[in-house]
Amino acid sequence: MSNLFPVKLEGALVRRAGKVLIGPVDLELHAKGVAIVIGPNGAGKTSLLRMMHGIARLGEGRIDWACPPSEARAHQAFVFQQPIMMRRSVLGNLAYPLRLSGLSRPEANARAAEAAVDVGLGEMLDRPAPYLSGGERQKLALARALVTQPELLFLDEPCASLDGRATREIEEILTRAAARGTRLIMSTHDMGQARRLATEVLFLLNGNIHEHSPAEAFFGGASTAQAQAFLKGDIVE
Amino acid sequence: MLITLDADLVEITLRSLYVTLTALVIASAIALPLGALLAVRRFRARRVTIAVLNALMGLPPVVVGLIVYVMLSRSGPFGVLGLLFTPTAMIIAQVIIIVPLIASIAHQALRELWSDYHDLLISMNTTQTQRVQALLWDGRRALLTASLAGFGRAIGEVGAIMVVGGNIDHHTRVLTTAIALETGKGEFALALGLGFVLIAMAIAVNLAIHVISRTERGGRW
Numbered sequence: 313m314s315n316l317f318p319v320k321l322e323g324a325l326v327r328r329a330g331k332v333l334i335g336p337v338d339l340e341l342h343a344k345g346v347a348i349v350i351g352p353n354g355a356g357k358t359s360l361l362r363m364m365h366g367i368a369r370l371g372e373g374r375i376d377w378a379c380p381p382s383e384a385r386a387h388q389a390f391v392f393q394q395p396i397m398m399r400r401s402v403l404g405n406l407a408y409p410l411r412l413s414g415l416s417r418p419e420a421n422a423r424a425a426e427a428a429v430d431v432g433l434g435e436m437l438d439r440p441a442p443y444l445s446g447g448e449r450q451k452l453a454l455a456r457a458l459v460t461q462p463e464l465l466f467l468d469e470p471c472a473s474l475d476g477r478a479t480r481e482i483e484e485i486l487t488r489a490a491a492r493g494t495r496l497i498m499s500t501h502d503m504g505q506a507r508r509l510a511t512e513v514l515f516l517l518n519g520n521i522h523e524h525s526p527a528e529a530f531f532g533g534a535s536t537a538q539a540q541a542f543l544k545g546d547i548v549e
Numbered sequence: 550m551l552i553t554l555d556a557d558l559v560e561i562t563l564r565s566l567y568v569t570l571t572a573l574v575i576a577s578a579i580a581l582p583l584g585a586l587l588a589v590r591r592f593r594a595r596r597v598t599i600a601v602l603n604a605l606m607g608l609p610p611v612v613v614g615l616i617v618y619v620m621l622s623r624s625g626p627f628g629v630l631g632l633l634f635t636p637t638a639m640i641i642a643q644v645i646i647i648v649p650l651i652a653s654i655a656h657q658a659l660r661e662l663w664s665d666y667h668d669l670l671i672s673m674n675t676t677q678t679q680r681v682q683a684l685l686w687d688g689r690r691a692l693l694t695a696s697l698a699g700f701g702r703a704i705g706e707v708g709a710i711m712v713v714g715g716n717i718d719h720h721t722r723v724l725t726t727a728i729a730l731e732t733g734k735g736e737f738a739l740a741l742g743l744g745f746v747l748i749a750m751a752i753a754v755n756l757a758i759h760v761i762s763r764t765e766r767g768g769r770w
Binding site (some may be wrong): 365369386387389390392396398399400408409412 | 668675687
């Protein structure tokens with residue numbers, strides 16, 4: 313396994329139609345832990361994740377991984393807010409990234425089946441993925457992202473439209489992945505979830521990182537007024 | 550004639566099928582990847598290509614026939630091949646007629662699928678070829694519709710194959726050209742009979758393809 317970390321962002325910025333979505337961001341992240349990205353709507357949470365992952369084009373600045381960029385991309389995965397289901401069976405969805413990485417069909421299918429069991433979808437391997445329920449889809453998307461054993465996993469509000477039970481199941485999967493050494497960077501609106509999972513917190517405001525601190529420090533007493541207000545549940549603008 | 554399953558009737562029906570299905574297979578092999586590529590790839594002439602493709606959907610078959618005729622005639626560039634007035638010439642003309650139609654419908658269908666898949670496939674670091682493959686495979690049901698539309702246009706086509714095939718008995722006569730001939734001779738009953746055979750065949754092929762590919766079964770996407 314190559315090593316992505318530490319990753320350094322210097323003045324990284326993303327624009328769309330002339331408007332700055334996120335940045336300039338200066339940030340350094342190390343290998344371990346769960347970084348939770350929080351902030352009001354439009355603060356640039358999604359844009360930050362997309363920028364780091366490389367699916368939003370960098371307008372200015374740079375992102376330096378500890379390995380060549382192509383290698384870095386190969387060891388990352390992304391879970392979208394609206395899970396994207398390929399029009400295939402559950403098994404087909406899970407096997408697809410493995411096939412892309414060059415595994416033979418039987419091998420890919422075998423590993424995909426294990427991955428399905430891992431997230432509790434072992435009973436529905438042959439079911440067409442677009443027919444799954446919301447929670448099942450997100451679990452499948454998560455399993456599909458994890459099946460290639462990425463070093464770094466981005467999650468964009470993965471539990472945004474899920475109920476409590478589905479959320480708990482997703483969190484269990486995430487905790488297991490983190491324990492295996494996968495670095496998680498996840499945005500969320502759910503402060504409870506942020507407290508449960510975070511080892512560090514990135515608080516975004518108006519397209520930039522307003523505060524970056526370890527979780528205990530942040531939840532114990534955020535250093536900026538806006539972050540404190542946000543934690544209390546006030547409306548921050 | 551219909552009831553006795555006249556040998557001539559069987560012959561021209563099979564020739565109709567042979568010409569159109571061959572043309573369909575060749576045209577699909579060209580047009581489906583083209584449609585997918587147009588959905589996936591952003592290049593400068595893309596809009597123009599799509600506009601041209603859409604315009605070519607309405608290509609007048611007689612004109613295509615004429616152009617193929619000129620190309621294949623003794624004095625044309627491909628005259629040495631001696632293809633004029635053969636079933637191969639008819640296949641070439643039909644391929645030209647249905648490629649734009651299939652490519653255009655395929656592009657419409659796959660564009661939607663691509664907008665679903667875009668972020669995921671980019672995130673997974675796929676190559677252009679892998680993206681096209683994924684779209685073709687996952688969109689296969691929509692692509693079936695595109696191909697069937699092509700089949701429909703080719704099987705009922707008469708202008709081009711009349712010009713390049715020549716409607717030669719036992720050689721290039723197919724159902725549509727036979728209908729045109731019999732109508733011209735005033736043999737309306739026979740022409741109508743042939744018409745029903747043509748329609749029945751078109752329906753049978755459509756049903757067969759649906760059954761083979763199991764669309765509309767179990768309501769799968």
